[in-house]
Amino acid sequence: MQNRFLRGMAHGIPIALGYLSVSFGFGIMAVRAGLSPFAATVISASNLTSAGQAAGVDIIAASGAIIEMILVQLTINIRYSLMAISLSQKLDSGFTTPHRLAASYGITDEIFAVCSAQAEPLTPSYMYGMILVAFAGWVSGTALGAAAGQLLPVALSSALGIVLYGMFLAIIIPPSRKNKNVLAVVITAAGISILFRYVITAVSGGFAVIISAAAASALGALLFPVKDEEEVS
Amino acid sequence: MTVAVYIFVMALVTYLIRMIPFTFFRKKIKSRFFRSFLYYIPYAVLSAMTIPAIFYSTGSIVTAVAGTAAAAILAYFGLPLIVVALSAAAAAFAAGFFC
Structure with a gap:
């Protein structure tokens, strides 16, 4: 349904704005680790996750073992399995297996949070709309960061290297306080x-x-x- | 090309982690230990990734400490992720003028 797709897109806008600046930091971090801006952008487009990508870039930079990459991604991203299990309980009957195979790609912390907050069952169109907008923010931010990271003054690009870690602190500190x-x-x-x-x-x-x-x-x-x-x- | 292999493996593992439970899982996890473990894992992972790496993220311990302090204080008061993340960079950038 077009309506649901547009509603998903609207709900995805704040997520995309947040992603834009964080992925900008990721782009800078990846280029500094020795990756090309193209490789950094491909990583963002194919992974759509912050912590896993940051850890993955560290492993690539250190020429780590493939098994290390597999185990690190498993450990860091295993939370998505829980989110996927949780979301699978509230899917609309129109969510057939092909739709599940496609939409599962877009389960991130923020998309999970917004989807869980919906009262009605989730439709594929709604999730696709949200994922598309969030994806656009994440990938364009990475490309910009990776490209501009080389143009920006060193003082600024160095400071932006802390963006992702700042976001991680913002995720762990409030629950630790409670x-x-x-x-x-x-x-x-x-x-x-x-x-x-x-x-x-x-x-x-x-x-x-x-x-x-x-x-x-x-x-x-x-x-x-x-x-x-x-x-x- | 090795970087391509890393990226492929990374993307594949990340996709399977999301896809398998979303497509095939219909029941709730019963084991209390396993559920508790999964409950804690995101926080533990982010904590281990951040500390001490955050102090090396700007190329200068001094600016990194300034950024970390700003992020920690704002996060403590529950400000939105994006505000905390950008303030960390702003504080690190500002501290750069003093050292």
């Missing part, structure tokens, strides 16, 4: 990550992230199991 268990897991993960950076330096960056995150989350799950009513955010 929930002491999340805070404990966040601090544990950061502590182990610091240990890998300065003490156990033989472990490569990607694996260090996996081990830090898995260990902290397993400890959290053992010590503070979530209650049944607590839904994945």
Whole structure:
């Protein structure tokens, strides 16, 4: 339906604006890591995810192993599986298997958040509209950042390298403030990550992230199991 | 070309993670440990990715600390993602004039 597609597009605009600046930072980061602006743009178009792309670029820059790339993407992006499971419960009957195969590409944190907030069942057109607009913001921001990163004054492009990390802080700090268990897991993960950076330096960056995150989350799950009513955010 | 192989693997894994549960999953996860683990994993991953890497993200520890402080304070007060992210860069940029 055209109406639903347009409604999805409208709901995608704030997401796209947010993506534009964050992906601009990603473009700069990727070029600084030695990738071409074209490669950076292809990564954004084919992955549509922030943290996974940033970690992926680190692995490419370090010429890491392919298995490392697979495990890092699995660990960082496994949250999308949960979101996909959650969204799969509220799909319209028009959501046939081909539509599911296509729309699943666009499940990001923000698209998930907006889709979950809808009262009515999700239609393919609605999701496609939203994904299209968000995609445009993410990919054009990357291309601009990757290209302009070379033109901008060094002071400015250096400062923009922190954009993605700033967004990550904005994702983890508010829930850590509200929930002491999340805070404990966040601090544990950061502590182990610091240990890998300065003490156990033989472990490569990607694996260090996996081990830090898995260990902290397993400890959290053992010590503070979530209650049944607590839904994945 | 190796970069192309990395990108292909990266995109494929990311797609399958989204596609398989979205297309085939219909039930709820029962294991409380596994559900708890999955609940914590996004925060743990982002935390491990950010610390200590954020301090090296601008090429200068001083400007990075300024950006991190700005982001942490604004995030603490629950400002929108985009405001926090851009303020981190603005603070790092401003700090660059003083060192």
